[in-house]
Structures are given as structure tokens and as C-alpha cells.
Amino acid sequence: MRIATWNVNSLTVRLPQVLAWLTANPVEVLVLQELKMTDDKFPFDAFTQAGYHAQCFGQKTYNGVALLSRSPATDVVRNIPGFSDDMARLISATVGDVRVIGGYFPNGQEPGSDKFEYKMSWLKGLREWLREELARNPKLVLLGDYNITFDDADVWDPVGLKDTIHCTEEERYHLRALIALGLHDAYRLFPQAEKSYSWWDYRNFAFPRNRGLRIDHILVSNTLKPLVKSCVIDKAPRKNERPSDHAPVIVELAND
């Protein structure tokens, strides 16, 4: 089965691209971030016609996440249980025997800002809940827009961007702490091209210059790790006429 994540930066604008992408890439599960719409605007009918069940958790203007699946999703949970949050950032569901958690992690804006502190507390809240969720669900995938790079290999200009947002030691500590729960960065389980990124700024011709960051990740649990067959970033949609600034990331799991 294939499971994918894509930050679409407005589902209203990107819906035709998402539908076209699903036709070309009929994955079992796709989690979406930055819907930027309320649930009453969510295009259920379009996804039904495309052969997908949809669970959404939207919000006006900002954030918003969804989980699409070929087979029905069960035990749907919105946001982090035990962590009070005004924003729609996380959606979890079981598809087949895999627990899928799609997240839009806080941006953080700037180290030292209130938004950065919120990002740190959100990451801690996620980790504390995830520890229990992993114990309950050994076959688990946590994927989405993490807004954090692991290390210099994920950054187009590691010197110039040192200690800036997405690249600080404090953010990376929290990312490693998630890994320490028993998760693995599916992308790095395989040899990958150098300078592989999942996001490129809209400005300054960043995409054609490949000035990007790898901030969209797929983490798999210990139990799933031996089943991972591939993990790729699909840069094709970034070449569309009105692209999202993020590219989809796809993991393929073997059937037991």
C-alpha cells in the first residue's frame, strides 16, 4: 500500500491538481495540509467520485488537514488528545491495520517569538500523546508538513540558514525526540539524490534553482520499518502552472 502527504496551500485553489494527482498516483491514503477552508466548504463529492473516503478537519483562512483513503477510515481523532489547541493541525485514523496520523506542524515564524514557543509546546504535546498511541498501534505512520529539517542535508544553504526557522537546534531536538519513540525517517532508509527537498519558496525562482528545504516527512514505526519498500518526493506537481510550494511525499509499504 502507498501512503502520501501533500501540503496543498489552499484546497480551494489546488483541488483540480489533487484530483489529477490521485488519478496518476492512486495511493491508498493521502493526507493533506493547509486546506484553508471550513468543513462546510470541503469538496466531499469530488473525492467520492475519485474513489476516496474523506475525513476533514478544517478551519477558516489558516491550517486545516484531511485524510483521504480508498477503504473506509475508522477511529478518527482530530488534534492531539490532552493538548488544548485552537488550530486544526492533526487528523488520525486507522486504514486497514495501519494507524495513519497526518499533521500540519506549527511554522514557528521566528526563534524566540510567541509562535516559536507554541511550536515547541505543540511538539511536546504531540510526543507525549504519540508515546501512548504507538503502544496502542504498533503499525503507525506519522506524516505531514513538519516544518523542521533534520540536518544540513535537508537545507539548500545550511550556512546562510543556520539557526533560522526550520533549522534551529531546538526544533531538531524535538524531531529527534519523536524518532526516539521508535520511529524512522522513511526517506533516509534509502539512498537519495543530494539536495532533495520537499518545499521551495515561491520567490526568487527558488524551485528552478533548487533552493529548498526538506520539511515534509514520513515517519514509520519499528514494526512497519521492515515493510517499507520505497519513499520518494514527487516534484512533478511543483511544475504545475499554479503549484503549491510543497511537493507530495509517498511511502510504499509491502503487505506483511
Place this chain on the structure above:
DNA sequence: ATGCCTCAGCTCCTGAGA
């Protein structure tokens, strides 16, 4: 450059994103 582009909204400017 507190710049560059894109999106939503109390829409012709501003806030936020990353």
C-alpha cells in the same frame, strides 16, 4: 530590503507562510 510570491479576507492592503 521590514524586498522578491501566493493565498484569504472586514479584499486595492495586510498578515502569514517558510
